[in-house]
Amino acid sequence: MSKYSIEAFVNETKENPQERDYFELEKPQLLEINLNNQSVWTKIGSMVGYIGNIKFEKQGMLSGGLGNLLKKAISGEGARLMKAEGTGKLYVADSGKKVRILHLNNESVCVNGNDVLAHEQSIKNDITMLKSVAGMMSGGLFQVKLSGTGHIAITTHGDPLTLLVTPENPVFTDPNATVAWSGNLSPELKTNVSFKSLIGRGSGEEFQMKFSGSGWVLIQPYEEVYSVEK
Structure with a gap:
């Protein structure tokens, strides 16, 4: 069999039936969720395929009391x-x-709202905002605090790096990264x-998050800029 045959391609790329987590x-870049009469929350638009009997229902994360003005300020999709919900294999990516x-x-962990891919139903999600409007304009629109016991899945552009924060050494980051x-x-x-006076108001480095x-x-090796829907 040629290593470039369709059969070889299928064998190389097919999903592993032994994986049942x-x-x-x-x-x-691809998350498999094995549902057994369960419910899971995933980012809208992230479903790329599924096998079995699974039903989908859109839910607004921001229905918990935040004002209409705030809802309009945040990208609807993100x-x-x-x-x-159901039984089968669900495949999601972003x-x-x-x-x-x-x-x-x-x-509990806090995740940039655009980087939340999925979480178990047992996990509670709460929207938190940077207090300054400038934070929204620099791309750090909103964060989701995920807390409880269960699985979550987050996404990054490229390989991420974890920086340790200590009382002696606070960490400063670009909101977009x-x-x-x-x-x-x-x-x-x-x-x-x-930075503002040196290179003008267009630079993301004008704003920093201090931990x-x-x-x-x-952090990720990429500055992610989000579109804001009116």
Whole structure:
């Protein structure tokens, strides 16, 4: 059999039937969710395929009391989740970004809203916002605090790097490159006046997130800019 035959291609790329974990990394950029009469939350538009009897229902993440003005300020697609329910295999991905699976054990993490790919129904999600409007304009629109016990899946452009935050060494990051951080940290938004005066108002480096205390911050080698829908 030629290594370039269709049969060889199928054998190389087919899914592994031995993998039965609830959340399974089928490929670095592709998450497999094995549902057994269960429900899971996934990012709207992330479904790329499924096998079995699975139903989908759109849900607004922002229906928990945030004002209409705030809802309009946040990108509609990035701010919404889809509920998938039933039995079968569900495959989700997001623009070729790498997927990381985390299992929370009565813990919490904060994730940039655009980087939440999926989470178990047992996980609670709460929208948190940077207090400064400038944070929204620089691309760090909103964060989702995921807490409880269960699986979550987040996405990054390229291979991420974790920076440790200590009381002696706070960490500063670009909001557009910041993916997630430990749930006990509350970032502040800092303005770098010298950058503003040096290269004008168009630079993302004008705004920085400052993390103080003890914990960690996950950054990606990419500055992700989000579109805002009116």
